[in-house]
Amino acid sequence: MKQTNLFRLCGLSATILCASSIILFNSCKKDSAPPKDEYEPNNSITEASPVAFNTKIDAWLTNKDDVDFYKFSGGASGKLDMLKITLSNGSPDANFTITVYNQNKEEIAQVPYAGSGVNLNYEMATSESEFYVKVSGKDASSYPADYSLTVAFANVADKFEPNNTIATASAFPLNKVEACNLLTGDVDFYKIQDLSKENVWDAYEVRLVNKTTDMSPAISFFDANKAEIEGLEIIAGPGRDITKQIFMKSGAGNAQYLKVYTLSPLETMPAGYELEVVKKNLNEASEPNDTYATAQVITAAGTYQGTTIKKLSSNPQDCDIDFIKIMVPAGKILRYKIGGTNVKYDIYYSTSETGTPGIHSENNDVDGWTTTWGASNYVFYYYYAFKGTADLGTWSIEINLLD
Ligand SMILES: [Ca+2]
Ligand SMILES: [Ca+2]
Ligand SMILES: [Ca+2]
Ligand SMILES: [Ca+2]
Numbered sequence: 596m597k598q599t600n601l602f603r604l605c606g607l608s609a610t611i612l613c614a615s616s617i618i619l620f621n622s623c624k625k626d627s628a629p630p631k632d633e634y635e636p637n638n639s640i641t642e643a644s645p646v647a648f649n650t651k652i653d654a655w656l657t658n659k660d661d662v663d664f665y666k667f668s669g670g671a672s673g674k675l676d677m678l679k680i681t682l683s684n685g686s687p688d689a690n691f692t693i694t695v696y697n698q699n700k701e702e703i704a705q706v707p708y709a710g711s712g713v714n715l716n717y718e719m720a721t722s723e724s725e726f727y728v729k730v731s732g733k734d735a736s737s738y739p740a741d742y743s744l745t746v747a748f749a750n751v752a753d754k755f756e757p758n759n760t761i762a763t764a765s766a767f768p769l770n771k772v773e774a775c776n777l778l779t780g781d782v783d784f785y786k787i788q789d790l791s792k793e794n795v796w797d798a799y800e801v802r803l804v805n806k807t808t809d810m811s812p813a814i815s816f817f818d819a820n821k822a823e824i825e826g827l828e829i830i831a832g833p834g835r836d837i838t839k840q841i842f843m844k845s846g847a848g849n850a851q852y853l854k855v856y857t858l859s860p861l862e863t864m865p866a867g868y869e870l871e872v873v874k875k876n877l878n879e880a881s882e883p884n885d886t887y888a889t890a891q892v893i894t895a896a897g898t899y900q901g902t903t904i905k906k907l908s909s910n911p912q913d914c915d916i917d918f919i920k921i922m923v924p925a926g927k928i929l930r931y932k933i934g935g936t937n938v939k940y941d942i943y944y945s946t947s948e949t950g951t952p953g954i955h956s957e958n959n960d961v962d963g964w965t966t967t968w969g970a971s972n973y974v975f976y977y978y979y980a981f982k983g984t985a986d987l988g989t990w991s992i993e994i995n996l997l998d
Contacts, residue, residue: 632654632655632657632663633654634646634652634654634663634665635663637663637664637665638661638662638663638664639664640664640696640700640727640729642664643664643665643666643727644663644664644665644666645665645666645668646665646666646667646746647667647669648667648668648669648670648746648747648748649745649746649747649748650745650746651743651744651745652665652743652744652745653741653742653743654730654741654742654744655685655686655738655739655740655741655742656689656730656731656732656736656738656739656740656742657738657739658738658739659732659734659736659738661732661738662729662730662731663729663730663731664727664728664729665727665728665729665730665744665746666725666726666727667725667726667727667728667746668698668724668725668726669724670724670748672722672724672748672750672752673722673757674722674752674756674757675720675721675722675752675756675757675759675778675780675781676720676721676722676748676749676750676751676752676778677718677719677720677721677748677749677751677778677864677865678718678719678720678721678726678746678747678748678749679716679717679718679745679746679747679748679749680693680695680706680715680716680717680718680719680728680744680745680746681714681715681716681744681745681746681747682706682714682715682716682730682742682743682744683714683742683743683744684712684713684714684715684741684742685740685741685742685743686712686736686737686739686740686741686742687711687712688711688712688735688736688737688740689711689712689732689736689737689738689740689741689742690708690709690710690711690712690713690732690733690735690736691708691709691715691730691731691732691733691736691740691742692705692706692707692708692715692730692731692732692733693705693706693715693717693728693729693730694706694728694729694731695717695719695726695727695728695729696726696727696728696729697723697725697726697727698723698725698726698727700727703719704717704719708733711736718749718864719779720778720779720780720781720864722757726746728744728746730742730744751776751778751864751865753774753775753776753783753865754773755767755773755775755783755785756783758783758784758785759781759782759783759784760784761784761817761821761852761854763784764784764785764786764852765783765784765785765786766785766786766788767785767786767787767853767870767872768872769787769789769799769872769873769874770871770872770873770874771871772869772870772871773869773870773871774867774869775855775867775868775869775870776865776866776867776868777810777855777856777857777861777865777866777868778861778864778865778866779860779861779864781856782854782855782856783854783855783856784852784853784854784855785852785853785855785870786850786851786852787799787843787850787851787852787853787872788847788849788850788851789843789845789846789849789874790845790846790847791845792845792846792882792883793845793846793847793883794844794845794846794849794883794885795844795845795846795878795882795883796842796843796844796845796878796882796904796905796915797842797843797845797874797875797876797877797878797904798840798841798842798875798877798904798987799840799841799842799843799872799873799874799875800838800839800840800841800872800873800875801814801837801838801839801840801841801853801870801871801872802836802837802838802869802870802871802872802873803831803836803837803838803855803868803869803870804836804868804869804870804871805831805834805835805836805837805868806866806867806868806869807834807861807863807866807867807868808833808834809833809834809859809861809862809863809866810833810834810857810859810861810866810868811830811831811832811833811835811857811858811859812830812831812835812836812837812855812856812857812858812868813828813829813830813831813837813855813856813857813858814828814829814837814839814853814854814855815827815828815829815853815854816828816841816851816852816853816854817851817852817853817854818851818852819848819849819850819851821852824851827839827841830858833859840875842904842905842986853872855868855870877902877904877987878901878902878904878915879891879900879901879902879917881901881917882917884901884916884917884918884919885911885915885916885917885918886916886918887918887920887943887951887952887978887980889918890918890919890920890978891917891918891919891920892919892920892922893919893920893921893922893994894921894922895996896994896995896996897993897994898991898992898993898994899919899991899992899994900989900990900991900992901917901981901989901990901991902915902917902987902988902989902990903915903916903917903937903938903981903982903983903987903988903989903990904983904986904987905983905986906937906983906984906985906986906988907939907982907983907984914982914983915983916980916981916982917980917981917990918978918979918980918981919978919979919981919992920976920977920978921976921977921978921979921994922948922974922975922976923968923971923974923975923976923977923996924974924996925970925971925972925973925974926970926971926972926998927970927996927997927998928967928968928969928970928996928997928998929967929968929975929977929994929995929996930965930966930967930968930994930995930996930997931965931966931992931993931994931995932963932964932965932966932992932993933961933962933963933979933990933991933992933993934961934963934990934991934992934993935961935981935988935989935990935991936961936988936989937983937984937985937986937987937988937989938961938981938982938983938984938988938989938990939958939959939960939961939981939982939984940958940959940961940979940980940981940982940990941954941955941956941957941958941959941979941980941982942954942955942956942959942977942978942979942980943955943977943978943980944975944976944977944978945975945976945978946973946974946975946976947976948974948976952976952978958982961990979992
C-alpha cells in the first residue's frame, strides 16, 4: 500500500513539473517553436530520406552528432550526364561536408569542408540514376546548422549520346556542323557513312573545333569492321583544334568510325567541341569505274582526266582504280598521250565489246610521250587502268582518233 502511494506521488510531481515546463516554454517562446526537420529521422544510410532530384531541401543539423542522409532516385536517362550538388550554407558558423554513395551504398565521392558559412558546389559525370547523399558538419560548428541542399542532373548530354562504345556509335551527318561535348570519363563514337553512291572513294575532312582552353582532344579512326586504322590517330594539345583528311568508300557496306576523347582531365564540364565531316568531292563523275566491266566508255576524241583517291593496295577493294575503255572503229588510228602524278597504268585490249580483255602491258610509267596504235580491220577496244602510287594520284589522257 505504501509503495503504491509513493509511486503515485512521484508520478504526480512529474506531471506537474512537466506541465509547468510546457507553460513556461510556451509563454517565453510562443512564436518561435522550432519547426520539425521533416526529413528526420535520417541518421543512417538505411533510413535515408527519399527525395526526388531537383528538389530544394531545407533542413538543419541539430547538433554535432546529427547527420542527414538522403536518397535520390528517378533520374534515369541512361546517358552520361552531369550531377550537380549544391549546398547553401544558412549558418555563418557552420562548416559542412557532403559524402556521395552509389546505389549499393558504396562511397564514391567526398566534398571537403570548405569553411564556416561557405556554400558547397560539386559536379560529377555519371550515368547512374540513384544516389545517397550524406550531409554532416564539423564539431566546431554552432548548432542548429541550417542548410539548403539540391541534387539535380544538368541535362548536358549532347544529342548523340549515348555513344560511349563503338557498338553504340551514333550516325554522324556529312557536311553539317554539330555541337557535341565531353564529360569526365566520356568518349564519343560516331559512324561516318556516305550513301550517295555505291562503292566510290572520296576524301573527307574531319574538323574538330575545340570550344575549351583545357581539353586536349584526340580522334582515332576505325574501319567498317570496327578495327582501328593504324597510324591515323591524331592528338592535339590543350585548347587546340583537329583537322584530318580521311579516305572512305561510299555505300551501305562501307563506313568509318571516329572516336573522340580527351587526353587531359577536364577542368570544366561539359567540354564543348564542334564536329564536322566535309565531303571533298575529289573523284571523277564516271565513278564507280574500278573494273574493266564498269570502265568509263570513251568514243570521241578529247582530254579525259581523273583522280585515284586511294593508292594501290594488294586488295583491289582497298584502292581506287580508274578504268577507261576507248572504242577505236575499224580503219582508225588511236593516238594518245598520258600525263599525271603518282599514277601508273595498265593497258588491256579486246576485239569484243563485252569480252574479257587481254593484258598488253602493266605498271607503265606516265612519261608524257605520244603513242600511236595502227589501224585494224576490226573494231578494237583499249582499256587503260590508272592506279595510284600514292593517295590522290591524278591522271589525264589526250585521245585522238585519226584516219
Ligand atoms: Ca539527421
Ligand atoms: Ca559519349
Ligand atoms: Ca577515281
Ligand atoms: Ca575508280
